[in-house]
């Protein structure tokens with residue numbers, strides 16, 4: 001898979017697909033807001049137009065608007081308790097959704113629209129109509145009005161899910177100081193999935209860029225960039241109470257667990273097919289971050305595929321970030337890649353950019369890698385939901401896997417146990433530190 005993906009040159013990788021989506025929105029203010037939220041997600045994958053005179057592949061009719069084209073048509077409607085996206089105009093009440101619920105439903109609307117517009121066998125199947133009942137999200141409408149106090153928390157990872165987390169957080173009352181921890185620079189393919197990044201941000205430090213670009217959305221939050229990894233951050237600032245984890249790799253997640261944060265909120269994407277949300281508080285008898293993202297043979301295979309595909313050693317891949325030497329080696333072996341463009345990037349990010357984004361054939365039969373911003377967006381939204389659930393005492397589970405191409409199913413939430421050979425929980429020394437650092441604090445809280 002990687003070898004074929006490397007056949008794609010850098011310009012074609014993460015390129016928007018051809019064709020346009022016409023968006024027609026009803027006049028209600030909440031409807032226009034929802035349409036804008038959906039457009040922001042679609043726009044990273046295909047061009048969006050509001051002009052019916054354009055040549056369009058699919059028209060998305062949001063709210064009670066009248067369709068304006070003869071193109072294939074999809075209807076998306078939303079009320080306070082649900083959103084429905086289907087081929088016929090669905091019936092909904094005339095109540096207003098909470099903007100965070102609307103942001104979550106925007107991901108489903110984007111999935112359905114792209115599925116219809118791209119119509120490719122490689123994509124997961126979408127069963128229409130998609131209904132998103134907000135009660136499946138496991139949080140009451142009232143709990144969304146609670147303030148989130150960010151003091152003592154750090155956002156680790158300023159990539160697609162980190163961006164999406166802040167995009168979601170702007171819909172609730174967040175307060176305090178939030179460090180953003182990321183050692184990398186914005187890569188060429190990043191703006192396609194990172195909603196706060198633009199082409200002008202490429203090569204600038206991710207943490208600084210995200211803090212700067214997201215700040216206008218947060219009148220009560222100070223976003224403080226830290227250009228380094230979580231280990232450096234903890235070395236400088238001491239043990240950390242709350243880690244909001246949005247990094248790309250399983251290995252880096254386990255390294256974060258080894259820093260023994262008191263509380264973890266984590267969200268990840270498994271290519272474009274699944275979103276996983278995990279949270280726990282130390283000391284815990286149940287799964288930690290390293291249990292959830294334990295070292296799996298699949299991961300070794302993935303590292304071997306990266307090493308083999310890029311023509312570098314396995315040890316280099318395990319360094320997590322692409323060093324100058326590795327970048328030169330990779331560039332030497334692959335005509336389409338420039339060393340400067342990939343130095344400092346995470347191997348997992350490069351892997352995602354090159355092959356985990358869905359490989360699709362363009363109209364001319366060329367292979368293109370389509371970015372699906374809505375998948376990361378869903379992960380970011382569900383992370384905010386998880387923080388609010390925990391804060392308002394509505395969470396008794398630590399794991400949830402959601403299909404971004406379908407409806408969220410609340411019953412799939414579970415409480416994952418520790419695994420026997422966890423590289424954190426199975427080491428008495430680590431468990432003792434977690435206990436010593438956080439037991440009293442968690443009992444006092």
Ligand SMILES: [Zn+2]
Pocket residue numbers: 287288289290291292418419422423424425426
């Ligand atoms: Zn563990």
